[in-house]
Amino acid sequence: MPATRSAGSIRRKAQDAWLFLSRWAKAPGRMGAVAPSSRALALAMAAEIPDDKSDCPIIELGGGTGSITNGLLESGIAPSRLVVIERDRHLASLLRQRFKGVEVICGDAGQLPELLARHGITRVAAVVSGLPLLLFPRDLLDQIVDGCFTVLGPTSPLIQFTYGHASPLPPESFGLTARRGPKVWLNIPPATVWIYQRASAG
Numbered sequence: 001m002p003a004t005r006s007a008g009s010i011r012r013k014a015q016d017a018w019l020f021l022s023r024w025a026k027a028p029g030r031m032g033a034v035a036p037s038s039r040a041l042a043l044a045m046a047a048e049i050p051d052d053k054s055d056c057p058i059i060e061l062g063g064g065t066g067s068i069t070n071g072l073l074e075s076g077i078a079p080s081r082l083v084v085i086e087r088d089r090h091l092a093s094l095l096r097q098r099f100k101g102v103e104v105i106c107g108d109a110g111q112l113p114e115l116l117a118r119h120g121i122t123r124v125a126a127v128v129s130g131l132p133l134l135l136f137p138r139d140l141l142d143q144i145v146d147g148c149f150t151v152l153g154p155t156s157p158l159i160q161f162t163y164g165h166a167s168p169l170p171p172e173s174f175g176l177t178a179r180r181g182p183k184v185w186l187n188i189p190p191a192t193v194w195i196y197q198r199a200s201a202g
């Protein structure tokens, strides 16, 4: 019944909001946000994934409570093609329960090539990141971005959102080009999507 479904979905959103806030209170520098991303932001990020016809995996970094995971699946990505990296064990286990058929790896996005190699993955079609990159120290940022472009194909993108106005990473210092994607007002706070590719791809 629609009324029951919508009551269930409101309850789940409230539970997620509370869980998110409690994880933020434990590790603000890792969560980086006090509330999960909106469906609108998740779909805007999913829309930036090129339709490359390959069946290479799509990687999501920092799955949280699964808002972006949900949007990626809703946009038509098969669960078997999606791999989510989440460092928080509690959140990783929640994601596993929620998204049957999606590979959820509990680990540090700074070790991306190594984590994926353990699952036999060496090439990926896109990386969609919900990580709070602006809060990370430079050495972790280097590890994450270099790791992403080690496994991404020559023209494949890293897709990241930010609450700020400017690019959340300095593209030139990684040999990347940056394209500003849509601003999503239906998110708390509003967020902008950024798309990074190797400079040699353009």
Ligand SMILES: C[S@@+](CC[C@H](N)C(=O)[O-])C[C@H]1O[C@@H](n2cnc3c(N)ncnc32)[C@H](O)[C@@H]1O
Pocket (backbone or CB within 6 Å): 030, 031, 032, 033, 035, 036, 037, 061, 062, 063, 064, 065, 066, 067, 068, 085, 086, 087, 088, 091, 107, 108, 109, 110, 130, 131, 132
């Ligand atoms: C801003 S939340 C985003 C959650 C979700 N994607 C969303 O948009 O609602 C950031 C998430 O990244 C995770 N995270 C932070 N640092 C990480 C790291 N080094 N490796 C993997 N996950 C990390 C946090 O535990 C948290 O779940």
